[in-house]
Amino acid sequence: MSKDKVELFDQDGRSRGFYSGRNRLNELTGKEWVYWSKSVINRPYPPSLQHRLRSRHGGQKPPELCADLIRLFTKGGGRVLDPFAGVGGTLLGAALCGRQALGIELNPEWVRIYRRVCALEGLAEQRLECGDSRDKLRELAAEGLRFDLLLTDVPYWQMDKARRSTGAFKRVGEAQRPRRASKLQAFNDREPRSKEEWLEGLQAVFAAAISLLEPRAYLAVFIGDMYHGGRLHFLSADLAAALQDLGLVLKANLIWYDVSKSLHVYGYQYEFIPSMIHQSILVLRK
Ligand SMILES: C[S@@+](CC[C@H](N)C(=O)[O-])C[C@H]1O[C@@H](n2cnc3c(N)ncnc32)[C@H](O)[C@@H]1O
Numbered sequence: 001m002s003k004d005k006v007e008l009f010d011q012d013g014r015s016r017g018f019y020s021g022r023n024r025l026n027e028l029t030g031k032e033w034v035y036w037s038k039s040v041i042n043r044p045y046p047p048s049l050q051h052r053l054r055s056r057h058g059g060q061k062p063p064e065l066c067a068d069l070i071r072l073f074t075k076g077g078g079r080v081l082d083p084f085a086g087v088g089g090t091l092l093g094a095a096l097c098g099r100q101a102l103g104i105e106l107n108p109e110w111v112r113i114y115r116r117v118c119a120l121e122g123l124a125e126q127r128l129e130c131g132d133s134r135d136k137l138r139e140l141a142a143e144g145l146r147f148d149l150l151l152t153d154v155p156y157w158q159m160d161k162a163r164r165s166t167g168a169f170k171r172v173g174e175a176q177r178p179r180r181a182s183k184l185q186a187f188n189d190r191e192p193r194s195k196e197e198w199l200e201g202l203q204a205v206f207a208a209a210i211s212l213l214e215p216r217a218y219l220a221v222f223i224g225d226m227y228h229g230g231r232l233h234f235l236s237a238d239l240a241a242a243l244q245d246l247g248l249v250l251k252a253n254l255i256w257y258d259v260s261k262s263l264h265v266y267g268y269q270y271e272f273i274p275s276m277i278h279q280s281i282l283v284l285r286k
Contacts, residue, residue: 027075036072041065041281042257050117054087057110061086061153061222065256066093069281073149073218074099081147083133083209088114090151091126102145103128104136137208147213153222157198157235195233199242207246210286217286219248222256224279227266236280243284252283 004021008029017031028036045062054060066089070080078099082090085103087110094101095118103126105111111130118125129136193201206219213219221243226233240250256279267273 025075026072028071036068039252040255040257041068042259043068044259046260049092049123050120053113053117053120054089056113057087059086059153059156061089063089063092063096066090066151067096068093069151069220070094070099070101070149071097073151073220075148078148079146080149080151081209081212082150082152083137083205084152084154085114085128086110086153088117088126088128089153091128092117092123093151094126095123101126102140102147104133105130106132133205134208137205137212141208141212145212148217150209150213150217150219150221152219154202154239156224157193157195157226157233195235195238199238202239203242203246206243206248210246210248213286215286218251219243219282219284219286220254221282221284222279223282224276227273227276232274236282240282240284243282248284248286250282251285254281254283255279256281 005018006021008016008019010016017029019027019029023033026033043065045065049063051060070078070090070093074080076098080090080094080099080101082101082103085091085105088103091101091103091114103114105114105128108130111128114128115125117123129140210219221239223236223239225235236253240253244250258277258279261277263275263277265275
């Protein structure tokens with residue numbers, strides 16, 4: 001065996017495979033690297049870390065999935081930035097894998113919930129700034145902060161704020177209900193904006209965030225496609241194009257197949273409408 005390879009073991013003493021000292025990206029073994037190079041993530045992420053409390057948000061991500069992504073794109077002690085932190089999926093994930101994270105969240109309610117989760121779980125809080133990323137990122141730049149990874153989950157385009165996306169159709173066996181207002185306010189409480197305005201707002205935040213990333217750092221960005229007004233909106237492709245316009249290089253479109261999602265059958269016997277049980281994780285590099 002070459003001298004720069006070392007066998008690693010998990011907490012139960014099982015072999016994780018061999019780590020190469022030449023690995024410049026992460027601390028995964030060869031076996032783990034191959035596993036995480038798959039373009040589909042179908043691992044189950046059961047509810048954890050005060051899931052019910054965090055569910056008040058509605059768009060929260062599993063901290064263990066965030067930890068898996070952070071392990072893939074950073075080494076131990078790496079610094080992670082999340083400019084749309086919500087109730088802290090990225091921050092909790094960073095704590096689970098021994099990295100530091102800094103989040104920014106507009107809504108004070110989500111900041112309070114993150115802090116409450118940390119207290120209930122006995123986890124050390126990561127730095128979470130309450131405010132608009134477009135202002136906070138400028139302040140962080142003035143502090144001279146630098147990050148190894150940007151992991152985030154962008155605020156949704158509010159096309160669904162007023163009306164259900166499925167028009168006349170309903171779930172099988174279910175009465176038509178008014179759609180609740182989106183909990184994932186995009187940028188502010190104004191009426192729904194056009195897709196172009198939504199993309200421009202995201203570009204402004206990413207442009208500011210990119211300047212805080214180390215050269216050649218990775219970005220991993222959750223984004224879900226949406227069905228609205230009788231058509232699919234390929235938001236992952238729209239966002240990928242907008243981020244490439246900022247000079248980022250698109251490396252992958254990982255599909256997170258969320259095995260916990262229940263099927264919502266719309267349009268049965270009338271029209272094919274997909275039941276969205278996946279999200280994209282766009283991987284880009286500075
Ligand atoms: C999809 S959610 C993130 C959820 C997060 N991944 C979690 O696990 O809780 C996006 C968040 O971005 C926040 N947001 C929207 N515009 C913002 C802005 N300009 N600055 C900071 N946060 C913003 C929203 O309040 C929302 O909580």
